[in-house]
Amino acid sequence: MKSDRSEIGDRAAIAGIGQTEFSKDSGRSELRLALEAISAALDDAGLRPEDVDGMATFTMDNNPEIEINRYLGGGDLKFFSRTHYGGGAACAPILHAAMAVATGVCDVVVCYRAMNERSQQRFGAGVQGRPPMPVPEVVHFGWHSPYGLLTPASWVAMNARRAMHEYGITSEDFGRISVADRKHAATNPKAWFFEKPITLEDHQRSRWIVEPLRLLDCCQESDGAVAVVVTSLERARDLRSPPVRIAAAAQGATTDQQMMTRYYSEDILGLPEMGLVARQLYQTAGVGPGDVATAIFYDHFTPFVLTQIEEFGFCGRGEAKDFIKGGNIELGGGLPINPHGGQLGEAYIHGMNGIAEGVRQVRGTAVNQVEGAEHVIVTAGTGVPTSGLILGVG
Amino acid sequence: MTPEELRQRLDPIVGREGAPQHAPDPVNEPMIRHWCEAVGDLNPAYLDDDFAAASLHGGRVAPPAMLQAWGMPGLRPRGEIRSGPMGEVLALLDAAGYTSVVATNCRQEYARYLRPGDRLNVTAQVRSVSDEKKTALGVGRFVDQLMIYRDIGGEEVARMEFRILKFRPPARATAEAGTGRPRPRPARSRDNAFFWEGVDERRLLIQRCDGCGRLRHPPGPMCPDCHGFDWEAQEASGRGRVYSFVVAHHPPIPPFDYPNLIALVELEEGTRIVSNLIGVSPDDVAIDMPVEVVFTQVDPDLVLPLFRPIPGR
Incomplete structure (x- = not known):
């Protein structure tokens, strides 16, 4: 059953994607990376900077819309929005852009994320030196920071340990996610880990970061940028590249939502905000798990990939550890995930590189193309207020 | 710099003899007296002209163990202190992150007694740099140096083998040295100040809604169940069970000890509440383990409610 939201999919489409190389030290400013990716995306769409009249990104992006527009040589901006909550934002700019285009607020929106996350500001280094101001996010952080619970890996590890206890998940089960991603990255020349697959034994031998998470359970830290151009489906059909429909786009936050620390709810095993996103996406797009050929699941840490498989209904609660066995999530399996290699294998561009991969899969131009990819799921950061997409053939 | 690259750059320096460095002062009585007083060696052969003249030395001599003092460049040396092979090795090790130093061994051989008026020069060579070793101070490399002391006639008067450890200062040592940070301070707002004030008084408090009696942690200004704004603080028993736990290894963030439980x-x-577990090894922790609060002064101005296993359970 479709809702009225499906009208967005009939009116807005992704017309172009662009990205820089993914590296550990770009040697360029984040602003320049953003401009390079946006220029590539506009070129992919066959549009010019002066066609852009809207922008959408993350609150965590360091590049103001006006700086980008100034150097891009853009004109009037009629719409700009930002989404909070780290990588949970990833798919939200596409939703915002689609709404803006569908409602006639503006015509061409550029969504972007550019970061020197490895060479300039490493998220994995943890939150250090934050002054204890009496504002809610800092107050909440104070329930964990005095004890040294300061890094994203440590926040996820707390939920992961309990899930292992409840569901009998093992470290090897987490490792299978990493092995699949690295297998796919190994045949993607744009991936940092191109031609560098790993085995389950490699995973098991990798050192502890925060028990129960090993090094190979943690995504990379990367420099790079990705941009996506959204315009009306009608206009996109006249442009250079085949349009990709935004069949559904959704955000989600639920009761007792936390930022990486859902420790206090009765159930700390699921990702209810991702379940909320999944339900909206399926309803809007009018499809179900059986219609999805491949999914780009946000993989900053392996444990929450298992949870996403469950929240999207590919199996029941606690069953993902069995669902992923036997290569089921690898190319050629029942549900190949992250054919580009994910953030564990390709690069960590805060989920935006996953959106670009979703577009390539629907266009049929991906380097690891999944057959019949008419509907592709893309998700955003897990453990935080999040977002998601179902992309479809235009 | 990889270990291989470092080794490649060290190899040409090792074994090369540096240019002779002239001692800043001749061997002299005032420095001998200062050294003897500082060390507590009051042998009159070093200090008393008459005694020394009548001794087998036939005059005052310098304490042999004072050897190194004669070659030291001083606090404000003229010219570049880190010249020569040793300077090059130290600079490479600094660049590779081995920024701390400690002397570990010193062995001296004397050919003759030094006398006031002797003018010395010193030549130094680095004889070896070890591969990376784990030590109690941290990971580092041992550097063996040989220094040869000659008089103005070119005769060798003494030699010294000197070994140092250049090491990476571990995070904990840095914190103890006073350059690290204290633990991150919990932010106190009008909504949560009662909790931290309770901890200051060594009481573990839980917020209880006046309207419906619901207990809340973390606390907040309003009850999500009955929407009331009124609440009181109830003192907790301090006992509970481990619901989940992690063992942090990397990255090490000062001032925490690792692995951090x-x-x-x-x-x-x-x-539920997040805290550190103390008095238990990470290998012995299990979900559902009974624990109790221990108020712990972690910094001079910070008490935290930490937890430990309940003895005998």
């Missing part, structure tokens, strides 16, 4: 504790009252 952090637990999600479910209190008897039903609310």
